[in-house]
Amino acid sequence: MEWEAVIGLEIHAQLATASKIFSATSTAYGAEPNTQASAVDLGLPGVLPVLNEKVVEMAVLFGLAVGAKIANSSIFARKNYFYPDLPKGYQISQYDEPIVTGGCIEIQLQNGKLKIINLTRAHLEEDAGKSVHEGFDSSTGIDLNRAGTPLLEIVSEPQMHSAAEAVLYMRAMRRLVRYLEICDGNMQEGSLRCDANVSVRKTGDLTLGTRTEIKNLNSFRFVEHAIQFEIDRQIEIIESGGNVKQETMLYDADRQETRAMRSKEDAHDYRYFSDPDLLPIKITDDYIRTTAAALPELPVQKRKRFVEEFKLTPQDADVLCEDRAVASYFEAAAGESMGNARLCANWITGELFAAINASNLHIAASPIAPKALGILVSRIADDTISGKIAKQIFEEMWKTGLQPDELIVEKGLQQVTDDSVISDLVDKVLKDNPDQIGQYRAGKSKIFGFLVGQVMKLSNGKANPKQVNDILKKRLNSEIN
Amino acid sequence: MSAYPETVAEIATALAKGEFSSVEITRHFLQKIAAHDGRLNSYITVCEEHALTQAAAADTLLQGKVAGPLTGVPYAHKDIFCTKGIKTSCGSRMLDNFIAPYSATVSERLDAASMVLLGKTNMDEFAMGSSNETSYFGPVINPWREETVPGGSSGGSATAVAARLAPCATGTDTGGSIRQPSALCGISGLKPTYGRVSRFGLIAFASSLDQAGPMATTAEDLALMLNVMAGFDKKDSTSIDRPTEDYTRTLNDPINGLRVGIPQQYFSSELDADVAAPIRTAISELEKMGATCIDLDLKHMHLSIPAYYVISSAECSSNLSRYDGVRFGHRCSEPRNLDDLYCRSRSEGFGAETQRRILIGTYALSSGYYDAYYRKAQKIRRLIRDEFQNAFANIDAILGPTSPSAAFEIGQKLDDPITMYLSDIYTTAVNLAGLPAVSIPAGFAEGLPVGMQLIGNYFAEAKLLQIAHQYQSTTDWHRLSPPMQSGVD
Numbered sequence: 001m002e003w004e005a006v007i008g009l010e011i012h013a014q015l016a017t018a019s020k021i022f023s024a025t026s027t028a029y030g031a032e033p034n035t036q037a038s039a040v041d042l043g044l045p046g047v048l049p050v051l052n053e054k055v056v057e058m059a060v061l062f063g064l065a066v067g068a069k070i071a072n073s074s075i076f077a078r079k080n081y082f083y084p085d086l087p088k089g090y091q092i093s094q095y096d097e098p099i100v101t102g103g104c105i106e107i108q109l110q111n112g113k114l115k116i117i118n119l120t121r122a123h124l125e126e127d128a129g130k131s132v133h134e135g136f137d138s139s140t141g142i143d144l145n146r147a148g149t150p151l152l153e154i155v156s157e158p159q160m161h162s163a164a165e166a167v168l169y170m171r172a173m174r175r176l177v178r179y180l181e182i183c184d185g186n187m188q189e190g191s192l193r194c195d196a197n198v199s200v201r202k203t204g205d206l207t208l209g210t211r212t213e214i215k216n217l218n219s220f221r222f223v224e225h226a227i228q229f230e231i232d233r234q235i236e237i238i239e240s241g242g243n244v245k246q247e248t249m250l251y252d253a254d255r256q257e258t259r260a261m262r263s264k265e266d267a268h269d270y271r272y273f274s275d276p277d278l279l280p281i282k283i284t285d286d287y288i289r290t291t292a293a294a295l296p297e298l299p300v301q302k303r304k305r306f307v308e309e310f311k312l313t314p315q316d317a318d319v320l321c322e323d324r325a326v327a328s329y330f331e332a333a334a335g336e337s338m339g340n341a342r343l344c345a346n347w348i349t350g351e352l353f354a355a356i357n358a359s360n361l362h363i364a365a366s367p368i369a370p371k372a373l374g375i376l377v378s379r380i381a382d383d384t385i386s387g388k389i390a391k392q393i394f395e396e397m398w399k400t401g402l403q404p405d406e407l408i409v410e411k412g413l414q415q416v417t418d419d420s421v422i423s424d425l426v427d428k429v430l431k432d433n434p435d436q437i438g439q440y441r442a443g444k445s446k447i448f449g450f451l452v453g454q455v456m457k458l459s460n461g462k463a464n465p466k467q468v469n470d471i472l473k474k475r476l477n478s479e480i481n
Numbered sequence: 482m483s484a485y486p487e488t489v490a491e492i493a494t495a496l497a498k499g500e501f502s503s504v505e506i507t508r509h510f511l512q513k514i515a516a517h518d519g520r521l522n523s524y525i526t527v528c529e530e531h532a533l534t535q536a537a538a539a540d541t542l543l544q545g546k547v548a549g550p551l552t553g554v555p556y557a558h559k560d561i562f563c564t565k566g567i568k569t570s571c572g573s574r575m576l577d578n579f580i581a582p583y584s585a586t587v588s589e590r591l592d593a594a595s596m597v598l599l600g601k602t603n604m605d606e607f608a609m610g611s612s613n614e615t616s617y618f619g620p621v622i623n624p625w626r627e628e629t630v631p632g633g634s635s636g637g638s639a640t641a642v643a644a645r646l647a648p649c650a651t652g653t654d655t656g657g658s659i660r661q662p663s664a665l666c667g668i669s670g671l672k673p674t675y676g677r678v679s680r681f682g683l684i685a686f687a688s689s690l691d692q693a694g695p696m697a698t699t700a701e702d703l704a705l706m707l708n709v710m711a712g713f714d715k716k717d718s719t720s721i722d723r724p725t726e727d728y729t730r731t732l733n734d735p736i737n738g739l740r741v742g743i744p745q746q747y748f749s750s751e752l753d754a755d756v757a758a759p760i761r762t763a764i765s766e767l768e769k770m771g772a773t774c775i776d777l778d779l780k781h782m783h784l785s786i787p788a789y790y791v792i793s794s795a796e797c798s799s800n801l802s803r804y805d806g807v808r809f810g811h812r813c814s815e816p817r818n819l820d821d822l823y824c825r826s827r828s829e830g831f832g833a834e835t836q837r838r839i840l841i842g843t844y845a846l847s848s849g850y851y852d853a854y855y856r857k858a859q860k861i862r863r864l865i866r867d868e869f870q871n872a873f874a875n876i877d878a879i880l881g882p883t884s885p886s887a888a889f890e891i892g893q894k895l896d897d898p899i900t901m902y903l904s905d906i907y908t909t910a911v912n913l914a915g916l917p918a919v920s921i922p923a924g925f926a927e928g929l930p931v932g933m934q935l936i937g938n939y940f941a942e943a944k945l946l947q948i949a950h951q952y953q954s955t956t957d958w959h960r961l962s963p964p965m966q967s968g969v970d
Binding site: 039042043044045046047048049050051078080082084087088089090142269271272273276277278279 | 562563569571576579581582583585680681682683684685687688689715716717718719795796798799801802803805807808809819823843846847848851855
């Protein structure tokens with residue numbers, strides 16, 4: 001029997017605002033418990049929510065980026081349920097009339113093909129606090145710093161069919177929200193997390209199987225493992241003659257398995273109704289137009305442009321477009337590289353990434369400015385220095401922050417490109433290695449490399465390797481004749 | 482006769498002239514509270530020390546001639562408004578231990594006007610009730626007749642003003658909670674347009690209906706109080722960003738040419754005959770003053786009680802979810818687990834009526850019943866609002882009784898919630914529509930006060946107060962106070 005998995009994700013993206021969605025409290029991560037919880041966040045009697053306008057701008061930006069419909073009027077609703085870390089006994093969310101409806105995002109599958117994943121909606125809501133179980137004996141601690149943090153919940157259609165596809169979708173979404181600078185995408189800190197709805201059906205069936213929902217997955221690895229485990233679990237149940245129960249599941253990362261949290265019978269009746277403390281969000285077409293003008297170039301467009309404009313390989317374009325800051329770095333470097341964009345791409349994904357990772361820096365904090373790297377690349381291309389020397393200079397630039405031309409002059413590292421100087425070096429090497437010449441002529445072609453090495457060594461690595469090659473080859477051949 | 486004047490306007494004038502100090506008048510009211518409130522139970526908390534400190538500060542301003550219009554005037558504050566550092570119980574055991582770390586915007590505005598807070602007044606628990614019998618702190622007595630209720634939910638404020646234990650008070654009105662007790666206690670009370678007075682720091686019962694307003698003996702005093710209380714507040718998203726006016730400015734304008742609508746539905750069989758009579762007399766009085774009375778047919782009025790009890794209970798069921806024993810308020814002792822903590826904290830902390838409303842509201846919002854109750858109630862709400870809007874195209878105000886009966890006996894309706902809910906039959910439609918309305922004394926029914934309600938269009942507070950003031954300029958009902966059994970006056 002062939003089975004097809006059907007997966008939809010609800011991604012929670014924490015919006016990168018300085019203050020909370022309905023209060024002026026800071027959203028900074030990592031503060032002492034309950035130090036970032038005001039009377040509004042605590043849900044004290046009589047306090048009222050006031051909408052942070054920045055979250056509306058961010059949601060609109062997102063909606064425009066995915067080609068969705070932005071509602072001219074949308075409303076906040078209360079989702080009622082009791083939980084100790086939910087201060088008001090309800091979460092302010094959106095239900096009937098969300099701010100963003102529809103839209104889609106393109107993902108690239110492992111086979112290189114593109115696939116469109118449609119979105120159902122995206123809506124604004126507040127986050128809850130968190131329960132702390134360690135250090136309180138048999139009690140539970142409540143930390144409400146996170147309560148009221150703004151979230152954009154992005155709901156996809158059930159259009160993914162493998163755990164890997166779900167991860168690709170989540171990656172694409174992470175890339176997008178980071179491009180838009182509406183979410184830092186930090187999954188470890190919970191800034192981006194998702195619930196996965198998973199069902200399986202016989203391949204070819206049109207109706208959906210019974211789904212389960214896996215809650216709160218906060219890494220790509222967990223998304224992949226949890227969904228895969230759940231697909232396998234469901235197939236096993238069906239194949240052994242059982243029925244999948246509609247349940248809410250938790251993923252246990254230590255045991256790498258999903259476990260039922262509550263069944264449909266225990267499901268909450270959230271008693272949604274529009275929040276009488278908040279007015280509808282009114283968005284004019286003018287506002288939408290103004291926001292659209294501020295939309296940055298999106299990853300998919302940028303990738304396409306990099307391939308066309310800079311003749312990058314799709315792989316390089318992918319890597320560079322993953323992060324908007326990296327893409328900007330690349331463009332700035334390429335602009336100084338005298339048309340050697342591909343070489344720039346190699347240096348960025350090679351030397352620069354290695355250095356950045358080793359120092360645990362963000363590219364924006366790189367001691368080598370993009371223009372400086374572009375100039376370095378252009379010096380390789382115009383034969384001022386060899387690639388090997390360039391690596392030495394790169395290291396010096398990283399340490400000192402100096403410009404490549406300063407270092408080249410200061411250290412006398414310009415490449416030797418004068419034919420007559422190189423010819424003299426070649427002649428000296430040939431004179432000093434008569435045996436090797438004999439071996440070469442006897443057919444040991446490997447000796448050629450050794451001779452090139454000797455010339456390079458004699459030039460302190462500064463001779464242009466290509467010219468050394470040409471002249472040496474010419475000499476050896478002429479002497480045969 | 483009291484040595485001191487009784488109205489806010491008179492006290493303010495005397496204070497400005499230096500006839501007596503704020504400390505003196507404050508002490509006078511504190512003494513009256515001490516003498517009578519053991520019996521009347523209109524205050525939950527009396528802030529003697531705090532009041533005298535505020536009064537002394539007000540006297541400094543008065544002496545320095547830098548005082549505002551109400552500087553040094555004492556007032557009573559419904560115990561639903563948060564007051565930083567002073568207990569705010571909302572009439573509930575749930576909040577018997579609650580001291581807010583912030584003040585309501587209304588409290589701040591009264592403070593900023595240098596008025597003197599005498600104490601926090603008794604009320605139906607979480608403002609749910611029409612008799613002030615649901616308070617955890619015991620029923621309030623109507624000073625006009627001991628066996629009767631003062632109405633509710635602002636029953637403590639109404640009794641305090643009627644018994645002259647404060648010259649004025651704050652109230653809140655979700656379905657009649659300012660107007661009905663004002664009527665039953667023979668005082669004046671104004672429910673402003675929804676959004677005119679900030680709800681920040683006012684403990685929510687039903688957010689889309691709650692509105693704070695003043696209670697006093699005269700319409701002029703209501704205008705003076707509203708001048709302090711009204712105004713846009715960015716901390717309340719439903720507050721309306723529209724300039725306020727001086728509500729005293731047009732009080733003395735004559736009302737000839739005024740068109741007053743008299744809805745036939747306000748004189749139906751539910752209305753006690755001895756309440757109807759004084760209201761009809763009041764209508765003739767207004768006509769004599771030059772007003773034209775026009776018959777009005779408000780066809781949807783009979784739907785207002787069911788719609789109101791569905792919507793207000795639905796909102797209350799959600800608003801009161803925060804009282805879970807976790808962060809503040811009553812917590813049961815030694816909970817066995819989370820469910821036990823929730824269940825016992827809420828069962829112990831909330832009284833029977835509050836629990837009834839939470840259950841009604843939870844039911845009305847639950848899946849499968851939402852359309853039949855909550856959605857339908859919202860549709861009715863729109864119909865009622867539209868009906869009022871159509872009516873106001875041709876008239877300036879609507880007039881009728883505030884309540885279908887005068888004060889009823891304590892305990893009489895407590896076990897019959899439907900009858901109790903019908904006390905609000907003439908008031909709830911106003912909240913559903915968000916309109917302003919005032920209740921003023923218009924006579925007596927067998928020795929108990931009868932209130933007349935005037936309903937205006939949105940932001941027509943000044944017009945309503947003008948009509949009320951003009952009526953009070955030719956009648957004396959508002960000057961009468963109940964005979965007090967004993968006391969210092």
